[in-house]
Amino acid sequence: MNGNGPEGEAWAADGKDKAMVVGDDELKGGDEVEKEGVQKTEGNVLEVEDLKKYYKLKGELFSKPRYVKAIAGVSFNIKPGEMMGMVGETGCGKTVVARLIVRVEDPTGGAIRFHGVDIAKMKGKKLRQFRKNAQMIFQDPYASLNPRMTVLQSVSEPLFNYGMRKEPEKVYTKVVKALEDAGLLPVKEYLERFPHELSGGERQRVSIARAIILKPSFIIADEPVSMLDVSIRAGIMQLLLSLREEYGIACLLITHDFSVARYVCDNITVMYLGRFVEKAETEELIQNPIHPYTKALLQAVPVADPTREKEELPISGDIPSPIDTPSGCVFRTRCPYAIDSCADSMPELVEMRPGHKVACHRVARGEI
Amino acid sequence: MHLLEVKDLKIHFKIEDGWVEAVDGVSFYLDAGETLGLVGESGCGKSTTAFAITQLLPKNAYIKGGSIVFKGKDLLKYLKKDGTIRLFDERMRKLRWSEISIIFQGAMDAFNPVYRMGKQIEEAMYAHPEALPRTLGPVGEETARRPSKELREAVRKRVEDLFDVVGLPKDRVDNYPHEFSEGMRQRALIAMALTLAPSLIIADEPTTALDVITQYKILKEMADIQKRYRTSMILISHDVSAVAELADRMAVMYAGRLVEIAAPLDLFMNPCHPYTGGLLVTIPTIKGDKEAMMARIQSMPGSPPSLVNPPPGCRFHPRCPIAKDICSKAVPEPVEVDPGHIVWCHKVRTESEGNEW
Structure with missing residues (x-):
């Protein structure tokens, strides 16, 4: 067990009796984790307003700068305990939204309010505190765990980072609890294992234990089941739902798979080229899609029904490049209903039915 | 049987x-x-x-x-x-x-990035002269080491036709793999699998x-092609x-x-x-x-x-x-x-x- 870093040595020496190796302690004692997150305000966990992220492209000298408009102004709220799904094709900007919310990247414009506090420009210690409350589960459980750390080390690492270095017993009980919550039973069998000794589903459960150990009020799950085998997916989706039941954790679920979103989420937003095109309660969206893009997406989902006839999809072509997006409605280049006036202005989300918003000029005017 | x-x-x-x-x-x-x-x-x-x-x-x-x-x-x-x-x-x-031909999973890895799409597909045809008469007709019977102009034109036309079959524009035959989107590469791979009219x-x-x-469209394409050519x-x-x-x-x-x-x-x-x-x-x-x-x-x-x-x-x-x-x-x-x-x-x-x- 040599060369595993301070935590590794401490655990190797049977974490309970021996003294823990204390790292350079920039943060104070362990009760920091104990305090129940940021003071929980009434209302929304997360409010995102007109969020924008542009990436500047390398151009020629003196030429007009060009941008990739990855996110071109999206707004949404997430209530405590709400499961929101974000669905869209590759390259539509789903993951960028996630990266902006956890501040892995800085937004170009707009506000992200977490429990009422704007985190878009937060820095230093405050940002660190925020990160404790907003955790992320990544797509690839094979890449998101350190191969040289045991499950115990991996899951206890967040606690060490947030000032519980001096209390190994407390850390141990917390790790056991988190692994129990993540459904890795019996916990004792898993503690000393390395990631390569775990299956994909078990690894994803370790990642989830890692995400919930700091008792966050908000989790972003970026395609949490897309790399897993079908027989294991259901278990992970049920785990996400049970976490909401038990801790009231709100969740933003990013996926390309409508059936996964339907199982887990309360609300679904559909994204296209960095914008929201439709937003509604899950069943409403799936049963009565309005936007032509959502309709096509839903039609394309394979259903386990061999009797279904394969119809021609109404939309053609691929997603256009996000560098020079089409003017006006970004979907008009593939839309079967597009008319000339669609190029004039960008459609806003308009409420067409109670709680069901759609961004389409022609829908708003009642033409389709 | x-x-x-x-x-x-x-x-x-x-x-x-x-x-x-x-x-x-x-x-x-x-x-x-x-x-x-x-x-x-x-x-x-x-x-x-x-x-x-x-x-x-x-x-x-x-x-x-x-x-x-x-x-x-x-x-x-x-x-x-x-x-x-x-x-x-x-x-x-x-x-x-x-x-027996294969449509591989990663369409990007299945193509050589430094050769043009069309050339790679043509290569598969030249490697199997025994199968050419079946797909090209009498021109394909030529067995010389250097293909004649007619043969080269026939092979080229076959590739263009196949691009048409899988729904790719003919003028993209001379593009490189990286100039294609993932869905287009998958289509090109299907075209490549069809070149010699395999039975499986x-x-x-x-x-x-x-x-x-894209998945929906590719699956539909495969179903249509399979029906059309009665390939297993x-x-x-x-x-x-x-x-x-x-x-x-x-x-x-x-x-x-x-x-x-x-x-x-x-x-x-x-x-x-x-x-x-x-x-x-x-x-x-x-x-x-x-x-x-x-x-x-x-x-x-x-x-x-x-x-x-x-x-x-x-x-x-x-x-x-x-x-x-x-x-x-x-x-x-x-x-x-x-x-x-x-x-x-x-x-x-x-x-x-x-x-x-």
Whole structure:
């Protein structure tokens, strides 16, 4: 067990009796984790307003700068305990939204309010505190765990980072609890294992234990089941739902798979080229899609029904490049209903039915 | 006679710790013009089975037994004595691509990034002069080392026609792979698989990396082409729903063995093997009532076994809710519950003989 870093040595020496190796302690004692997150305000966990992220492209000298408009102004709220799904094709900007919310990247414009506090420009210690409350589960459980750390080390690492270095017993009980919550039973069998000794589903459960150990009020799950085998997916989706039941954790679920979103989420937003095109309660969206893009997406989902006839999809072509997006409605280049006036202005989300918003000029005017 | 008949195929991989019993006694057949869907979780041996047909397996793969009869010839006769593959066997080389072609999973990795698309597809044609008359007509009979202008034009035209078939613009033939989107590359790969009009296409997870809309279009394209040319196809995927939309029959694999073969409708309506049943209830859907779906979905306990020391008897018994003593002792024999619906399960066998489980 040599060369595993301070935590590794401490655990190797049977974490309970021996003294823990204390790292350079920039943060104070362990009760920091104990305090129940940021003071929980009434209302929304997360409010995102007109969020924008542009990436500047390398151009020629003196030429007009060009941008990739990855996110071109999206707004949404997430209530405590709400499961929101974000669905869209590759390259539509789903993951960028996630990266902006956890501040892995800085937004170009707009506000992200977490429990009422704007985190878009937060820095230093405050940002660190925020990160404790907003955790992320990544797509690839094979890449998101350190191969040289045991499950115990991996899951206890967040606690060490947030000032519980001096209390190994407390850390141990917390790790056991988190692994129990993540459904890795019996916990004792898993503690000393390395990631390569775990299956994909078990690894994803370790990642989830890692995400919930700091008792966050908000989790972003970026395609949490897309790399897993079908027989294991259901278990992970049920785990996400049970976490909401038990801790009231709100969740933003990013996926390309409508059936996964339907199982887990309360609300679904559909994204296209960095914008929201439709937003509604899950069943409403799936049963009565309005936007032509959502309709096509839903039609394309394979259903386990061999009797279904394969119809021609109404939309053609691929997603256009996000560098020079089409003017006006970004979907008009593939839309079967597009008319000339669609190029004039960008459609806003308009409420067409109670709680069901759609961004389409022609829908708003009642033409389709 | 079936186009392809695989009988009791056993493929083991030699590794440091011993042998991985990747495929163990797989038997199925395929008729002309038929699509067989091969489904199962990762590591269940579906790709290994399919690649054994073209004998494109790694050095440490040992085919330990069985037969693969394609158009009346047993392909496993071409193996070395110890069961490993003779990669450069001329008889197999002539068969690959001209008779059996493959649509690979990663379309980006399947093309050479420094050659133009069209050139790569033409290359496959020049490598199989014996198959050219079939696709090009009399021009293709030329056997000179340097192809004549007519032949080159005919080959070029064939590539352009195929681009048309798979829905790619003809003027993109001279593009490089990186200039194509993922969906277009997958289409080009399908075009490449069709060049020599093979009688069997093996599609290994052809749409797994694609978005739903692209996936839908590619699957539709494949279904149309398959109908048009009456090519047989083996479609490998972990996505049961996607396969069900295309396949005439579906074969479910678990831990290196087949557990059930049936027409998609039979499989969904009347899954007989506990693994198939368990697998189907884990799949969420966007159709039907949400409450019913939420109530239906159950996760399957446990995970697939290691194939280094697979469980004795039925390999599913450690996860099986209805397993009995016999399941851990004897390998289940196939039972035909309905015409064409074959199940490898002790319970089903016992019940079909009129006894109680």
